[in-house]
Amino acid sequence: MGFNLDFALSTIPTIIGAIRATLLATVLSCLGASALGFTFEIIRRGGGAPGLAVRFLIDFIRSTPVLAWLYFLYFVMPFYGIRLGAMTVGIMGLSLYYSGYLAEVFKAGIDAIPKGQQEAARSLSLSRRDTLVFVIAPQMLRNVAAPLGNYLVSILKATPYLAILAVPEMLGRAFDIASETYRYAEPLTVAGILFLALALIVAYGVKRIEQRLLASGRR
Amino acid sequence: MSMFDIWLGILQGLGITLEVTAYGLVFAVPFALVFGVAQFVTTGWTRFLVTAIIEFWRSSAVVVLLFVFYYVLPVMGVTLSALTVSALVLGLNTGGYASQAVRAGLQSLPAGQREAGMALGLTRPAILVLIELPQALVAMSPTFVNNLIQLVKATSLVSLVTLTDMTFRAKEISQTEYDPVAIYSALLLAFFAVCYPIALAGRWLEARVNPHKGAQRGI
Numbered sequence: 001m002g003f004n005l006d007f008a009l010s011t012i013p014t015i016i017g018a019i020r021a022t023l024l025a026t027v028l029s030c031l032g033a034s035a036l037g038f039t040f041e042i043i044r045r046g047g048g049a050p051g052l053a054v055r056f057l058i059d060f061i062r063s064t065p066v067l068a069w070l071y072f073l074y075f076v077m078p079f080y081g082i083r084l085g086a087m088t089v090g091i092m093g094l095s096l097y098y099s100g101y102l103a104e105v106f107k108a109g110i111d112a113i114p115k116g117q118q119e120a121a122r123s124l125s126l127s128r129r130d131t132l133v134f135v136i137a138p139q140m141l142r143n144v145a146a147p148l149g150n151y152l153v154s155i156l157k158a159t160p161y162l163a164i165l166a167v168p169e170m171l172g173r174a175f176d177i178a179s180e181t182y183r184y185a186e187p188l189t190v191a192g193i194l195f196l197a198l199a200l201i202v203a204y205g206v207k208r209i210e211q212r213l214l215a216s217g218r219r
Numbered sequence: 220m221s222m223f224d225i226w227l228g229i230l231q232g233l234g235i236t237l238e239v240t241a242y243g244l245v246f247a248v249p250f251a252l253v254f255g256v257a258q259f260v261t262t263g264w265t266r267f268l269v270t271a272i273i274e275f276w277r278s279s280a281v282v283v284l285l286f287v288f289y290y291v292l293p294v295m296g297v298t299l300s301a302l303t304v305s306a307l308v309l310g311l312n313t314g315g316y317a318s319q320a321v322r323a324g325l326q327s328l329p330a331g332q333r334e335a336g337m338a339l340g341l342t343r344p345a346i347l348v349l350i351e352l353p354q355a356l357v358a359m360s361p362t363f364v365n366n367l368i369q370l371v372k373a374t375s376l377v378s379l380v381t382l383t384d385m386t387f388r389a390k391e392i393s394q395t396e397y398d399p400v401a402i403y404s405a406l407l408l409a410f411f412a413v414c415y416p417i418a419l420a421g422r423w424l425e426a427r428v429n430p431h432k433g434a435q436r437g438i
Binding site: 003063071158185196203 | 274275278279280281282283284286287290291294295368372373374375376378379386389390393399400402403404406407410411414415418
């Protein structure tokens, strides 16, 4: 039973059909992780007991595998009567896992803003919230755009983890074909090539945007 | 089953987790050194080929890569144990990431280092081994520690190709005990116990290698 190229080619349309689920999971997880990561970083900067707790939580998230988090959410939430679809759980898991990394990105982005900006805001008697929203956040966005783009690619490459929760994204669809036909090599190879191509395309797009931002920053 | 029994049950998988990590390093370290240096010294088509090989291992989703190699190699007539395939895939994926740190470390050295070597009449390989690599590897050592943590966390994937690591043990225990909160918390804690000390060692290294960084703190 060798590698059947015709069969491999015939699985392409079905697997590509699941690209929407892959991209949806990527984008929503990235947004969720950004929102959560930014919140974590603000709480961490606030200091005190909440700051310390979040600092530990970030370290904890970064020291544990994403697969363990996905299992945790997938099996623990129903135990407490929370029943959500596998896709939702998967997006929550990826958001939580990557928030630990994005918090560090936001930290670096805020640290890179000159201290005078904050002092100027204080001398204008802006509140802490207004300083954050109108002075810090807009300047931070340019600093974090490039690393955020890199994490977008990382999250894309983590979406096939959702196949383990039976989410019908590209790898999940490949496994569906495999279990129907008892042929694993062909659909998985197709999924592998498609994921590599998608990751390279998105990485290229991120690089282009990064160069544009750099160019506009120099002006 | 008490919380303690669950912990002990999961720790029975620690051996496999560490074995895959160690075996993975056997692939990762040589790959990172050889390909990182190759990308630094080569030009033209050779460099394109080297970059393509690195990008294959680095830009592919590691979940998909593991399944592809696990199912495709036997079809091609190559039979490897699940342990070897896992170590190969996880190791070369990590090696791909680490190779970029090796290359970046070499590129960031001032040209004067190489020129001084040339002025002393050293050959190019001697300059590389005696002058450039030692400095680049020390400067990049915190990144290598992060790569190691990523490798340990990625070993959770081997539970999907029948190896009885900690993640696999957690799933086994959850088949006989309905206590997802205790089981999956214990799994997360077990990984934290392995990875967090490595992360702390990495921070200590970072403080030694880059003493000027990390002093600033805003807001």
